[in-house]
Amino acid sequence: MMTRGASRMTRVVMGHMGPRYFSTTIIRNDAGTGVTGAGLLHGFPASSSEKGVVTRARHFSVMGSRSASTMALNDKQQEKDSDKKVENGAAAASGGDGGDEKSVVSYWGVQPSKVTKPDGTEWKWNCFRPWETYEADMSIDLTKHHAPVTFLDKFAYWTVKALRYPTDIFFQRRYGCRAMMLETVAAVPGMVGGMLLHCKSLRRFEQSGGWIKALLEEAENERMHLMTFMEVAKPKWYERALVFTVQGVFFNAYFATYLLSPKLAHRIVGYLEEEAIHSYTEFLKELDKGNIENVPAPAIAIDYWRLPKDSTLRDVVLVVRADEAHHRDVNHFASDIHYQGQQLKDSPAPLGYH
Numbered sequence: 001m002m003t004r005g006a007s008r009m010t011r012v013v014m015g016h017m018g019p020r021y022f023s024t025t026i027i028r029n030d031a032g033t034g035v036t037g038a039g040l041l042h043g044f045p046a047s048s049s050e051k052g053v054v055t056r057a058r059h060f061s062v063m064g065s066r067s068a069s070t071m072a073l074n075d076k077q078q079e080k081d082s083d084k085k086v087e088n089g090a091a092a093a094s095g096g097d098g099g100d101e102k103s104v105v106s107y108w109g110v111q112p113s114k115v116t117k118p119d120g121t122e123w124k125w126n127c128f129r130p131w132e133t134y135e136a137d138m139s140i141d142l143t144k145h146h147a148p149v150t151f152l153d154k155f156a157y158w159t160v161k162a163l164r165y166p167t168d169i170f171f172q173r174r175y176g177c178r179a180m181m182l183e184t185v186a187a188v189p190g191m192v193g194g195m196l197l198h199c200k201s202l203r204r205f206e207q208s209g210g211w212i213k214a215l216l217e218e219a220e221n222e223r224m225h226l227m228t229f230m231e232v233a234k235p236k237w238y239e240r241a242l243v244f245t246v247q248g249v250f251f252n253a254y255f256a257t258y259l260l261s262p263k264l265a266h267r268i269v270g271y272l273e274e275e276a277i278h279s280y281t282e283f284l285k286e287l288d289k290g291n292i293e294n295v296p297a298p299a300i301a302i303d304y305w306r307l308p309k310d311s312t313l314r315d316v317v318l319v320v321r322a323d324e325a326h327h328r329d330v331n332h333f334a335s336d337i338h339y340q341g342q343q344l345k346d347s348p349a350p351l352g353y354h
């Protein structure tokens with residue numbers, strides 16, 4: 001008896017819900033009852049108890065359907081509101097000028113500032129700003145040389161001389177690639193020295209005399225040399241692999257050297273810069289002979305060194321060589337400070353010395 005009643009009630013409920021959810025057939029209500037007749041599907045009239053069950057099932061199913069529909073509409077509305085906010089933020093970030101410039105919408109409200117040149121035109125470089133540009137001091141003496149006297153000086157001098165031989169063999173007369181590859185190493189000493197002085201200043205609660213900034217300026221200047229020569233010479237795959245090896249070895253070796261003896265580390269860099277001056281002088285000779293094409297100067301070099309618009313590669317090599325001469329002086333000077341028994345913080349750093 002119980003089984004027959006349960007089975008019959010199930011058929012009634014499914015008769016009501018089935019067409020609603022699994023059929024496209026329109027089912028009409030029985031006259032005067034307001035309840036969809038199960039007999040439409042099964043061929044028998046519904047009792048009063050079954051009508052009650054069906055009514056409750058219909059009521060709750062409709063409520064569920066309405067709730068689901070309401071939730072779906074709310075989700076769609078939230079998505080539209082979110083899209084509008086993103087569009088408004090993007091328009092605000094781009095200045096509302098309708099341009100197709102890409103911008104980043106940030107919750108933190110950090111927006112890039114628009115920088116212009118003195119003539120009002122837009123500044124297109126993100127790696128440096130107009131106030132970081134300068135005109136190279138071409139009057140610096142390129143022939144200066146620190147004669148090695150002490151054991152550490154001689155060690156530094158002959159170490160640099162020994163490193164030059166494999167470089168000459170590998171690059172030979174390809175001075176464009178030589179300059180580009182060597183700048184990947186030349187930018188390391190300033191960063192390592194500035195980092196270690198920074199940590200030392202924090203540990204000892206003392207000022208650095210401006211030397212942290214001076215060494216980091218040197219590292220940044222050498223990196224800009226690399227960015228410039230990247231426009232002139234494109235490295236091959238094995239040259240890129242060489243950068244990984246040489247930079248990794250040199251970084252760790254210089255890091256250890258600076259920890260053990262800063263005066264030796266700065267002296268090594270001073271002699272490295274002397275070799276750089278020699279290399280760029282040979283570069284200029286090849287340009288003058290016509291063995292290397294004197295192409296127009298890259299746009300990044302014209303803006304960084306404030307060169308004339310019609311400058312050439314030769315003009316770029318001249319200003320880079322002048323930069324290397326200034327780095328030579330700074331590092332030999334830093335080594336001399338240590339040789340005299342003082343700390344770098346005791347002597348003001350040559351900030352902005354280009």
